Amino acid sequence: MTNPLIELVDIEKHFGPVIALNGVSISVLPGECHCLLGDNGAGKSTFIKTMSGVHKPTRGRILVEGREVAFASPRDAMQAGIATVYQDLAMIPLMSVTRNFWMGREPIRKIGPLRFFDFQKANAVTMEEMRKMGINLREPDQAVGTLSGGERQTVAIARAVYFGAKVLILDEPTSALGVRQTANVLSTIARVRAKGIGVVFITHNVRHALAVGDRFTVLNRGRTLGTALRGEVKPEELQDMMAGGQELAELEGSLGGTV
Template identity: 60%
Template structure:
């Protein structure tokens, strides 16, 4: 049995004109593990997502799936390779039922030729079963997806990707607009996808969301890697400090101190 990672990113670079969006970025994603990609706005996270999902091709470096070099020329090629991307906007229609959104663009049919029609019963039953298998408790598959909470919508999107055969799940800031409780809902389903053997790339700027579910951490800053670490190699405090800027944070704390060193207190 091969020990190759499900996905390996080797020295990937991407420029847009004179702007260096990514430079020499490397990491791995293994089946049954979560690789967290962390960075602030402008760090290069979106560019990395688009390279992995086939929207952009890297200018340098390479991607390997199961140890074999690949070039993903389009989102369709990425999907065919088992890579599913769940974007922040989720590509859902709020007024349509959950089951309609679950099969949006891939509707099951029955019959043949001119008698071919949408198989509503199969779609509803499959949606109910797949959500239950992921531990997602939806009251009624007929309810509009817009009535779900943010965390529930993210969970439906994750279950949909799993159902359609994703081996690698890329999640674009799934907890960014959620409160503590709803973020916890999404993290729980990320862990369930991981436990079902998927490789997960979790894009986030929040180390407190990343650390509980992450197995590996890639930190980006202005397109460059600050390091690629296994969980055993750093603590949450160290991850948070690296994200915050370390020395810059110390300098800011000094500037904001109400009682600088040496000043007498009353």
């Protein structure tokens, strides 16, 4: 077995009297897609924000490639190769694809003492990276607002990959998408995984998780209910664990097993 890219051990996070996370452990291997499942309020968001440096854990250890780290900011996490694509904050719709792609890391061309945004390079790289992800842009200065929701996620993923992400955290990338766009995003995940990047895929949709996941960790009320390998677990079991094994039991018959 290869060594994990990132490992989080017994993470606890308290917000005042509220215990949002109460001992969550997860590890991500190179080239695997690790699905993090959980219902609303299970602590998924808090957990990935801890992983990406937004929150500091109250207790617990974070190990990146075996070394213990403490992220002071999202920038720290990014430098360690942990990139996060947030569901609604991935892109700025009024800005062009190129401007979005390079936001915060713009290439510089010097003319004498002056430093300019190197649009020639930026546009060429953006077009190429988009093409690799299967999106043919009309032009690199087309506004991101003209892209579909799935394409926006893909641009954000391509950006993270291009800037050297080793672990890619995707926060519910499919939750607002239609069937076809979801398929596009899932195939993008497969593409990224093939490069040896570890993907953390957060979702509450068991079907989406089973389509691309290698391992599945279920969160419920701030705790991990264990990690299952692909093939070891049935959709119904995941579903039950997410719901805490209760309320959904009666619905199963009429809903055909999965939600």
